[in-house]
Amino acid sequence: MSNTVLSRLRIVRLAWVGMAIRMRGGKLRYVWVDFGNGPTYGTSAVERFVPDPARRFHVVHNHKPWGAHVEFSSDLPESQRVKAFGFNVNCLVKPWNCDKAEDVLPGVWQLDAAPQ
Numbered sequence: 001m002s003n004t005v006l007s008r009l010r011i012v013r014l015a016w017v018g019m020a021i022r023m024r025g026g027k028l029r030y031v032w033v034d035f036g037n038g039p040t041y042g043t044s045a046v047e048r049f050v051p052d053p054a055r056r057f058h059v060v061h062n063h064k065p066w067g068a069h070v071e072f073s074s075d076l077p078e079s080q081r082v083k084a085f086g087f088n089v090n091c092l093v094k095p096w097n098c099d100k101a102e103d104v105l106p107g108v109w110q111l112d113a114a115p116q
Contacts, residue, residue, distance in 0.1 A: 003092045013037060015092050035087050035104050041067025043104045045084045049074045057084065059112040068101035068108045084111060 002016035015037035022029040028049045036042035041063040052073030057080070060069040070084050087105055091098035098104050 001092075006093065012093065012095060015098075017087065017089065017092070033085060033087065035091070037091060037098060037104070041101075043068045043070075043087075043101045043108065045070045045072075045087075045105070047072060047074055047081060047084070051075060057111040059108065061109070063101075064109070065100045065102065068105065070105070070108065070111055083107060 001018075002014065003012055004014065006012045007014040016035070018034045018036075020030075020032040020034075022032075030046055030048045032044060032046045034042055034044040046069070048071065050073060052075050055073065055075050057076075058071045060071075072081065072084055074081070084105075086107070088098060088103065091104055101108050
């Protein structure tokens with residue numbers, strides 16, 4: 001999903017939300033959601049359906065503050081998983097697009113420090 005029409009009218013910069021689902025052998029492996037906008041790196045969240053005894057988030061900070069990548073296991077409590085998919089889709093229609101990962105995914109930098 002993207003805001004192509006609004007960006008062509010020069011109301012907002014181009015932004016998009018994408019999703020990928022991977023299955024293997026009839027089993028769900030992961031759900032990937034990606035939010036990108038303009039020249040920034042983008043922000044993504046991946047829920048993996050494999051056991052993870054650590055039950056924690058892993059947040060990649062190498063493009064901070066402009067982009068982030070969050071990975072986590074489906075073993076996390078639902079309240080924690082919801083935070084990782086809490087994308088601010090209003091960024092698709094704001095006249096001033098969200099530039100930083102924190103704008104797109106509020107609280108992203110605190111996820112890996114969150115108690116599980």
